Amino acid sequence: MLFLFINFGGLAIGSWLMNNGPMTDWYLNLSKAPWTPPGWVFGAAWTSIMICFSIYLLYFFTKKYTRKKLLLFIIQVLLNVSWNYIFFNQQQVLFALIIITLLTALIFYLFLSYLKEQKKVSYLLLPYMIWLCIATSLNLYILIHN
Numbered sequence: 001m002l003f004l005f006i007n008f009g010g011l012a013i014g015s016w017l018m019n020n021g022p023m024t025d026w027y028l029n030l031s032k033a034p035w036t037p038p039g040w041v042f043g044a045a046w047t048s049i050m051i052c053f054s055i056y057l058l059y060f061f062t063k064k065y066t067r068k069k070l071l072l073f074i075i076q077v078l079l080n081v082s083w084n085y086i087f088f089n090q091q092q093v094l095f096a097l098i099i100i101t102l103l104t105a106l107i108f109y110l111f112l113s114y115l116k117e118q119k120k121v122s123y124l125l126l127p128y129m130i131w132l133c134i135a136t137s138l139n140l141y142i143l144i145h146n
Contacts, residue, residue, distance in 0.1 A: 003054035006077065021088020033141035035134070049128045056124040060110075063117055072110060079103040093143045100139050104132040 021027055022039060037045075060069060079099055087096035111125045 003057040018084040018088035021084065024088070026091055027088065030142055031145040033138050033145075036138055037134075045127075045131050049131055052124040052127050056118070056121055059118060059121040060114065072106065076103065076106055076110075079106065087139065093139065093146070097136070097139045097143055100132065100136050104129070104136050107132055 057073065060073075079102055083096055083099045083103065086092050086099055107125060107128050111122055111129060115122045
């Protein structure tokens with residue numbers, strides 16, 4: 001329950017920080033990638049991702065707790081939350097791309113580095129990894145085409 005609370009709390013904070021970002025004239029008038037999903041997909045995707053990620057974290061921290069694992073988790077939360085603020089609120093598309101690229105690299109690092117320790121549970125990161133690849137491509141498209 002703790003990880004669900006933290007992860008969904010992070011999503012709520014990120015949503016609050018973006019300040020109606022997807023509904024602003026700035027965002028609505030951007031040239032977006034043809035593969036940009038409809039708005040409702042984002043909520044459904046993040047809900048599924050955070051449920052899977054919370055289950056992963058349960059095993060991640062109960063298998064063997066280390067300060068390194070805690071630091072990686074904290075960095076993940078900070079990167080995830082800050083992207084919304086930087087992209088939507090501050091409209092800093094390049095900086096947002098750097099943040100989401102770092103977040104994507106971190107999640108891939110978790111998957112690859114702890115695959116042996118986590119075994120099958122690591123595959124719960126796949127939805128997060130796939131979504132971050134899509135989101136990174138959307139961010140990059142906006143940077144290039146606007």
